[in-house]
Amino acid sequence: MSRPRCDLVVENAAQVLTMERPGLVGPRRGDDLREVGAIENGAVAVHGEEIVWVGPAAELATAVEVDANAVRIDAGGGTVTPGFVDSHTHLIFGGSRHDEFERRLSGQTYLEIAAAGGGIRSSVRHTREASEDELARLGRERLDLLLRHGTTTVECKSGYGLATEHELKQLRALARASDGHPVETVSTFLGAHEFPPEFAENREGYVSLLVEEMIPAVAEAGLAEYADCFCEEGVYTPEQARRVLLAADAAGMRPRLHADEFSPSGAAELAAEIGALSADHLSAISDEGIRALASSDTIGTLLPGTTFSCRIPGADARRLIDAGVAIALATDLNPGSCAIDSMGVIVGLACLHLGLLPSEAFTAATINSAHAIERADRVGSIAPGKQADLLILALPDYRCVPYRFGTNHVRSVVKRGRIVVAPNGRLEAARA
Ligand SMILES: [Zn+2]
The missing domain is CATH 2.30.40.10 (Urease, subunit C, domain 1)
Known part of the structure; x- marks a missing residue:
């Protein structure tokens, strides 16, 4: 031979x-x-x-x-x-929220800051104001940083436009940032990241806009492989999340979910029910949620940089592992709750903040993270x-x-x- x-x-x-x-x-x-x-x-x-x-x-x-x-x-x-596989980031955004970082350290909670018009909505303002060129340039600079820290494949979500034109702009900026760059990107539509201010009193109206206009427009443009939703108390209810993600699935964008970050809302159960590729965060997951994930193909993505940065207890990784949940790790790189771009740092936090063994953290940051974005046959x-x-x-x-x-x-x-x-x-x- x-x-x-x-x-x-x-x-x-x-x-x-x-x-x-x-x-x-x-x-x-x-x-x-x-x-x-x-x-x-x-x-x-x-x-x-x-x-x-x-x-x-x-x-x-x-x-x-x-x-x-x-x-x-x-x-x-x-x-x-x-190479590290970072299966959950919000790479493309305008502005910086270092002021909120200080407010959080002064005692305000993430949800209090959001209720006062900060949080995601502040990034929405800056992202809407930014041009596509500017967002693409920022995205490329961030991809360079990720690469230096060993990330070779990264999932990136939209979700700071929250209007059809601005969500499309964000996704096009990602495609341009990624074009010819060594880091492979995987694109996710997260129009259901928050409710935009103009729909504050008409949340169902925005859900209908997502289903009837935004999802078809993103699918038509071929700009996203997956769709995601922030299912959480005060944001999207499981019913709204189901409606959005089933519509996205029907349009060819497989679902993933921001699930049970601050309170157990039934989001992990929903992820398992609709066959989501991943349920991410899980720091407040219920026993039923753990059982549902363990008996499903949905991967539980842990984001220790976020709970560490928000100074709240991390996901109960040991219970998830013992129950049989397939776990992955990601940075959650975003301008608000976690500005960490290094998967090496995330592996460190997974061990020190969540109690994973180094071997478990490496598996979660490489092969399982690759499974979470359907790339395990190649990376x-x-x-x-x-x-x-x-x-x-x-x-x-x-x-x-x-x-x-x-x-x-x-x-x-x-x-x-x-x-x-x-x-x-x-x-x-x-x-x-
Ligand atoms: Zn996220």
Whole structure:
């Protein structure tokens, strides 16, 4: 049998975290969350955009045929992991809410600030005022930052326009920011993020606008793969969320849900009922909600940066894991409740704030997060046939990511078989 050819090799890695084990399929649950598939003194071989081999470095020469002019990346005794998959962000927005950050620290709650016209509505004002060019430029700058911190695939939601023209503008800005950028983006329509001020007294009217005008317009423009809704006390009721998400599903945008962030509203149960891809937040999920998620294919996405930033208790991750919920991790990057853009920081908070083990946090931040956006066949682990999205971390062991969190340990990044963050920290031009 001929050996596979390769044109890029990552060698001299103290550890390669494959996130794979024979027989392990689908989103990881329970004890399987701890299976990181670590190979000590490992190497990875890539051809074109694809991984062709991963294994102990001592076997590289017999396992693959390395092209004479192959790119050789010296991991320098560091750790190689899959690129992070951030499956929940609000990447495109105008303005900054550092003033509210201070108000929250002075004792006001997120919901109090929202009731006083701040919160999401303040970002809506700034996003409506911003041009599409401006939003695209800001989005591209944020994608650069994410990439430097090791995120190679990211889900991005609209939801600061809350009017057809502005939601479309936000989604077009995302498409432009992402065009030619190494970070892969996945687009979600979140017109049901809040109620716009002009519909404050007519919430059902806005729900009808979502269903009858906005969802068809977004679907027609082909600008979003998924649809999301902020189902929460004081925002969308489960009935309204069901109506919006079923309409989106019928229009070809699979549902996901902001669920049970501040109070148990039945949102997790709704996510399971309508076959949502993910139910996100879950910091106030009920026992019934946990049971519903555990017996469904819906992934529970935990956002520890948000509860940490809001200084409230985080999701009860251990109960969710013990009950059998497949958990993922994401930043929730947004201008209000969590301005963290680094998945390494999120892995640290998942351990220190939610009590996950480093292995569980890595699984949730890579392969399970990839499942949450239906990309697990291509990204989220290091295995032959998968897309070569790799991080080279200047750390001897993956557990140092949460242990030494707060510093960016990403030395270089490979996306689709190409070096996109060089060891000197330079961002290389995107693949044409
Ligand atoms: Zn969110």
